[in-house]
Amino acid sequence: MNVFVHDPAWGWWIIGYFFLGGLAAGCYFVATLVELFGHEEDRPIARLGYRLAFPLICVCAVFLIADLDRPERFLHMVLQSEVMDEALEQGWPRGGWGTMAQAVMLKWWSPMSLGAQAVGIFGLCSFLSFLASAWPGSWFGRLLSTRILGGFFKLLGSVVGFFIAAYTGALLTATNQPLWSVSDWISPLFLTSAASTGIALLLLLGRRIPHESRARLERADLWVLGLELFVFLIFLASLGGVLPLALQTLEGMLLVGVTLVIGLLVPLWLHLSVHPPTRAAATSTDETTPESRVSLAAVCALGSGFILRFSIVRIAPALLHRFPEVKPSDVEFPLWQTNAGKALLVVTLLLAALIPNLLMRKWRLSSGQTALAGAVSILVLAGVANYSASPSPGTPVIGPDIRVRISPEEGRERGGGPGASNINRPKKFFFHSQVEQATQ
Amino acid sequence: MPEPKGFFTDTTVCIGCKACQVACHQWNDLPAGHGRSRSELPVLSGNSYDNTGSFSDVNWRHVKFIEQPLTQGPNRVAWLMMSDVCKHCVNAPCLEVCPTGAILRTEFDSVFISEPACNGCRDCVSACPFGVIHMSESRGVAQKCTLCYDRLKNEMVPACAQACPTNSIQFDTIANLKRRAEQRVSQLHREGVRAAHLYGADDKVLGGLNSFYLLVDKPEVYGLPSNPKVPSRSVVQSSFWGIMTAIMTGLGMLFAFRSRTTRSPLDRAETQKPAAGAKERPIT
Numbered sequence: 071m072n073v074f075v076h077d078p079a080w081g082w083w084i085i086g087y088f089f090l091g092g093l094a095a096g097c098y099f100v101a102t103l104v105e106l107f108g109h110e111e112d113r114p115i116a117r118l119g120y121r122l123a124f125p126l127i128c129v130c131a132v133f134l135i136a137d138l139d140r141p142e143r144f145l146h147m148v149l150q151s152e153v154m155d156e157a158l159e160q161g162w163p164r165g166g167w168g169t170m171a172q173a174v175m176l177k178w179w180s181p182m183s184l185g186a187q188a189v190g191i192f193g194l195c196s197f198l199s200f201l202a203s204a205w206p207g208s209w210f211g212r213l214l215s216t217r218i219l220g221g222f223f224k225l226l227g228s229v230v231g232f233f234i235a236a237y238t239g240a241l242l243t244a245t246n247q248p249l250w251s252v253s254d255w256i257s258p259l260f261l262t263s264a265a266s267t268g269i270a271l272l273l274l275l276g277r278r279i280p281h282e283s284r285a286r287l288e289r290a291d292l293w294v295l296g297l298e299l300f301v302f303l304i305f306l307a308s309l310g311g312v313l314p315l316a317l318q319t320l321e322g323m324l325l326v327g328v329t330l331v332i333g334l335l336v337p338l339w340l341h342l343s344v345h346p347p348t349r350a351a352a353t354s355t356d357e358t359t360p361e362s363r364v365s366l367a368a369v370c371a372l373g374s375g376f377i378l379r380f381s382i383v384r385i386a387p388a389l390l391h392r393f394p395e396v397k398p399s400d401v402e403f404p405l406w407q408t409n410a411g412k413a414l415l416v417v418t419l420l421l422a423a424l425i426p427n428l429l430m431r432k433w434r435l436s437s438g439q440t441a442l443a444g445a446v447s448i449l450v451l452a453g454v455a456n457y458s459a460s461p462s463p464g465t466p467v468i469g470p471d472i473r474v475r476i477s478p479e480e481g482r483e484r485g486g487g488p489g490a491s492n493i494n495r496p497k498k499f500f501f502h503s504q505v506e507q508a509t510q
Numbered sequence: 511m512p513e514p515k516g517f518f519t520d521t522t523v524c525i526g527c528k529a530c531q532v533a534c535h536q537w538n539d540l541p542a543g544h545g546r547s548r549s550e551l552p553v554l555s556g557n558s559y560d561n562t563g564s565f566s567d568v569n570w571r572h573v574k575f576i577e578q579p580l581t582q583g584p585n586r587v588a589w590l591m592m593s594d595v596c597k598h599c600v601n602a603p604c605l606e607v608c609p610t611g612a613i614l615r616t617e618f619d620s621v622f623i624s625e626p627a628c629n630g631c632r633d634c635v636s637a638c639p640f641g642v643i644h645m646s647e648s649r650g651v652a653q654k655c656t657l658c659y660d661r662l663k664n665e666m667v668p669a670c671a672q673a674c675p676t677n678s679i680q681f682d683t684i685a686n687l688k689r690r691a692e693q694r695v696s697q698l699h700r701e702g703v704r705a706a707h708l709y710g711a712d713d714k715v716l717g718g719l720n721s722f723y724l725l726v727d728k729p730e731v732y733g734l735p736s737n738p739k740v741p742s743r744s745v746v747q748s749s750f751w752g753i754m755t756a757i758m759t760g761l762g763m764l765f766a767f768r769s770r771t772t773r774s775p776l777d778r779a780e781t782q783k784p785a786a787g788a789k790e791r792p793i794t
């Protein structure tokens with residue numbers, strides 16, 4: 071754990087952006103997937119998802135810009151203004167398209183750069199879907215519901231949606247801050263949380279969705295919650311020796327306590343405890359979980375989704391503040407040797423045994439499906455054990471540890487010159503010279 | 511193309527005079543820091559000769575006083591001193607993540623922030639493993655050492671290196687500096703300082719540091735991480751798990767919503783009847 075870094079002071083705007091961005095993305099990809107896999111009757115879910123995603127991403131854009139120290143320059147993340155000026159001089163849009171294309175600011179090895187572009191694309195996709203869902207009868211609405219074009223658009227939309235949900239986690243991992251930089255599992259965690267909060271919002275607001283569709287959405291919710299639970303357990307294990315330190319901060323306690331109990335176990339229990347939708351009944355109209363329970367589960371999921379973003383964003387500064395003197399050797403030990411690690415292993419073992427069992431009994435899964443659920447449980451258990459046994463945080467003992475060098479900066483020959491900077495605004499080099507005769 | 515240039519800092523001869531800090535402030539027109547609020551005067555730390563504390567938007571150099579308790583002799587404490595600065599890393603994490611392209615690699619191999627492009631997203635702050643970059647309170651842009659780019663352009667030596675009275679901070683081409691540094695290390699080894707070693711001279715730390723150090727204790731003692739991370743190297747692994755999770759989520763949706771397709775057309779015709787049952791509501 072590197073405690074010599076400086077806190078980037080990412081606060082409420084960023085937390086809000088991560089949460090609402092996840093929500094928008096979740097609503098959107100659930101909507102596109104429902105359209106792709108579902109049936110005509112499930113349409114209202116998709117329509118609601120589209121109607122929520124676009125306004126939400128607009129709010130996100132405002133948050134993102136508001137967080138900048140120089141908000142008026144937000145466009146610099148998307149376009150290189152000086153190259154754009156050049157294109158304008160060449161008479162863009164009548165000419166100068168080549169120059170304009172070069173003006174695009176994209177560093178695909180930097181999650182923040184990629185994300186800034188993706189937010190734009192997502193905004194566009196969700197805007198189009200929003201229009202099409204508002205006027206389904208218009209030529210445009212009909213175009214987007216055609217088989218080939220509409221199908222392609224939906225596929226693209228779900229990919230972009232998944233990306234928006236996941237990149238914020240990768241952004242935190244691609245730093246040198248304590249905890250964030252340790253785990254590769256923040257991105258999957260944010261993705262599953264986006265899915266569960268998205269579905270929660272749809273269930274909460276979609277009171278008028280036909281019951282059958284609701285039942286299927288609840289089924290999807292159950293799956294997503296289970297997935298999130300498993301990802302969360304692996305995430306905790308991947309923190310290794312940093313986890314015991316994190317648990318000594320308020321943010322760490324919130325992260326583990328609220329996410330695990332209120333965000334995952336309570337909604338799972340609410341869904342599973344009554345009226346288990348049997349295989350036959352899952353498609354019939356009156357076997358959904360009572361609405362009050364579903365609403366409560368949804369509120370829990372939404373609230374804890376927010377707490378998850380809050381605690382992860384704020385835990386790095388909290389660790390810096392609380393443990394300014396930690397040495398790397400202080401966190402280099404296998405997690406299972408600590409109480410936290412033992413507890414994690416026990417909880418994982420219990421849940422991995424319980425969940426397939428519960429599903430089998432309540433949902434009357436076929437033996438094949440039970441075997442699949444069991445296999446997933448065993449994999450998760452293996453993942454948690456794998457990370458818990460590793461002496462260095464974030465690296466599994468066995469299994470993939472792919473540290474690919476993707477930045478052109480790494481491949482560049484050592485010496486003066488642009489390196490990765492050849493798309494880093496090389497056109498103009500602004501500097502304030504104290505030496506009188508020095509000019510650009 | 512000019513050769514890569516940088517600093518070699520021999521911490522064993524640093525006397526903590528802070529001439530480098532003063533020279534840096536003077537040349538770059540950096541104001542004095544302030545206390546807790548902007549109107550307050552700078553406060554003394556009260557427990558150390560180090561009153562700068564850390565890097566900041568106006569402290570691009572920071573002379574560290576590392577107090578070490580002594581068990582023998584009349585003095586109870588000894589100091590390790592080190593003038594810290596931006597390392598102008600060969601694989602600079604700050605440059606790598608910067609989404610606006612405001613952080614540039616110059617012809618001297620140094621890392622430079624082009625202020626008019628910076629929009630204050632602070633990603634570089636979170637990426638720099640040495641806590642170098644800070645945001646300017648007044649201008650809202652990232653600030654750090656420029657390796658005196660304007661002086662280098664005019665074939666002058668950076669202000670700090672010129673001011674250093676003991677030659678602890680040396681400025682030259684990296685090749686020359688390495689040669690000198692290795693000589694100094696072997697000299698120290700001969701004199702019995704076995705712990706003397708170089709930090710950042712080879713390519714182990716972020717592909718090499720254009721400002722490297724001679725240390726006589728572990729890097730952590732000096733507040734330097736021994737194994738900082740290249741941010742982009744975690745992107746593929748992180749994305750891999752992200753994609754796997756996305757596929758699993760998609761599969762879940764498929765299973766949940768496909769249950770429909772197995773039903774007979776008769777069933778489907780039935781569900782299209784107007785709402786029946788207490789809970790049924792009209793379709794939007």
Ligand code: SF4
Pocket residue numbers: 595596597598599602603604605621637638639640641642643654
């Ligand atoms: S020391 Fe920090 S600010 Fe300097 S080049 Fe390296 S990462 Fe950038």
